Amino acid sequence: MLKFSPANTKLQKLQKKIGKKVYSLDLQAGVSCPFAMDCKSMVVEKDGKLTIKDGKYTQFRCYAASGEALYTLTYRQHRHNYLTIKKAKTVKQIKKLILESMPHDAKVIRLHSSGDFFTESYFRAVLEVCKETPHIRWYGYTKAIPYLVKYTLPKNLRLVASYGGKHDHQIDENNLVSCKVVYSKNEAKKEKLPIDKNDYLCYNASRKFAVLIHGMQPKGSPAMKAVTQLRAKK
Numbered sequence: 001m002l003k004f005s006p007a008n009t010k011l012q013k014l015q016k017k018i019g020k021k022v023y024s025l026d027l028q029a030g031v032s033c034p035f036a037m038d039c040k041s042m043v044v045e046k047d048g049k050l051t052i053k054d055g056k057y058t059q060f061r062c063y064a065a066s067g068e069a070l071y072t073l074t075y076r077q078h079r080h081n082y083l084t085i086k087k088a089k090t091v092k093q094i095k096k097l098i099l100e101s102m103p104h105d106a107k108v109i110r111l112h113s114s115g116d117f118f119t120e121s122y123f124r125a126v127l128e129v130c131k132e133t134p135h136i137r138w139y140g141y142t143k144a145i146p147y148l149v150k151y152t153l154p155k156n157l158r159l160v161a162s163y164g165g166k167h168d169h170q171i172d173e174n175n176l177v178s179c180k181v182v183y184s185k186n187e188a189k190k191e192k193l194p195i196d197k198n199d200y201l202c203y204n205a206s207r208k209f210a211v212l213i214h215g216m217q218p219k220g221s222p223a224m225k226a227v228t229q230l231r232a233k234k
Contacts, residue, residue: 001084001097001100001101002025002080002081002084002085002097002098002101003077003080003081003101004023004024004025004101004102004103004106004109005023005024005025005026005077005113006022006023007021007022007023007024008024008113010198010199011024011110011113011199013197013198013199014108014198014199014200014203015108017198017200018108018200018203020107020108020137021105021106021107021108022107022108022109022110023103023106023108023109023110024109024110024111024112024113025081025098025109025110025111025112026064026077026078026081026112026113026114026115027078027081027082027085027112027114027115027116027118028042028043028068028075028078028079028081028082028083028114028115029041029042029043029062029064029065029067029068029078029114029115030042030043030053030055030062030065031079031082031115031118032082032115032116032118033062033115033116033118033143034116034118034144035116035143035144035145035146035165035166035167036055036062036116036143036164036165036166037055037057037058037164037165037166038057038058038059038060038163038164038165038181039058039059039060039061039062039164039181040054040055040056040057040058040062041053041054041055041058041061041062041065041066042055042062042065043065043068043069043075045075050068050069050072050075051069052065052066052069052216054218058218059164059221059222059223060181060213060217060221060223061215061216061217061218061223062114062215063214063215063216064078064113064114064115065114066215066216067114067215068114069216078114078115081115082115082118084097085097085122086118086119089121090121091121091124091125091128092125094121094122094125095125095128095129095132098125098126098129099129099132099133102133106136107135107136107137108136108137108138108139108203109136109137109138109139110139110140110199110203111126111138111139111140111142111159112140112141112142113140116141116142116143116144117142117144117147120147123144123147123151124151126138126157127151127153127154127157130153130154130156130157131154133156134154134155134156135156136156137156137158137203138156138157138158139157139158139159139160139202139203139205140158140159140160140202141159141160141161141162141179141202142159142160142161142162143161143162143164143165143166143167145161145165145167145168145170145171145176146167146170148161148176149170149174149176158202158203158204158205159205160177160178160179160202160205161176161177161178161179162178162179163178163179163180163181164180164181177205177206177207177208178208179196179201179202179208179209179210179211180193180210180211181210181211181212181213182195182210182211182212182213183212183213183222183223183226184212184226184229184230185212187210188210188212191210193208193209193210194207194209194210195209195210195211195212196209196210196211212230213226213227213230214227214230215227
């Protein structure tokens with residue numbers, strides 16, 4: 001069975017705003033993100049110790065990977081979900097797995113506060129699950145742009161294309177609702193992008209927007225300097 005998570009701090013803000021209970025389905029960061037580049041980071045376990053390994057093209061570290069490195073239980077849960085879906089393999093099996101694992105009182109489910117669609121079969125299975133649960137709003141970010149442009153999404157599924165992956169050009173070519181990570185409010189202002197502070201813009205998925213860089217970043221990196229400056233301003 002998969003393990004769905006209750007709303008974290010950010011999703012609790014969304015939960016309060018929309019008045020509906022929010023859950024998330026999270027997978028192992030980095031490992032389940034084959035299309036990621038700029039934020040590619042993952043946790044490596046050796047001798048019972050968890051450390052972060054950044055990818056070859058990493059410009060800013062995935063906040064979910066940072067969380068997994070800090071909290072062993074979080075890492076275990078995300079890895080369990082990833083391996084369980086990977087083992088299921090077929091669309092039919094994955095669909096059945098998700099439906100049987102879902103919380104009975106779910107009204108809103110955030111896909112992948114950590115992780116992403118790592119196979120086309122998994123993506124297709126989620127589409128099928130959404131069709132069978134029209135009373136639930138499903139939403140999230142994805143860098144799996146080839147799948148996003150290939151399939152028609154059910155009305156109750158909102159996916160925002162996330163910049164920083166291998167197929168960014170398809171975001172522009174298809175004029176997709178999208179999100180960029182920015183290093184400052186001024187950067188977002190220059191690009192005329194509102195900043196999502198409580199996941200509502202992602203949940204609504206009706207326009208392009210930005211999110212501020214956050215989380216633990218590589219020491220001495222531009223991303224770390226940006227996070228430090230943002231914290232100082234707060």
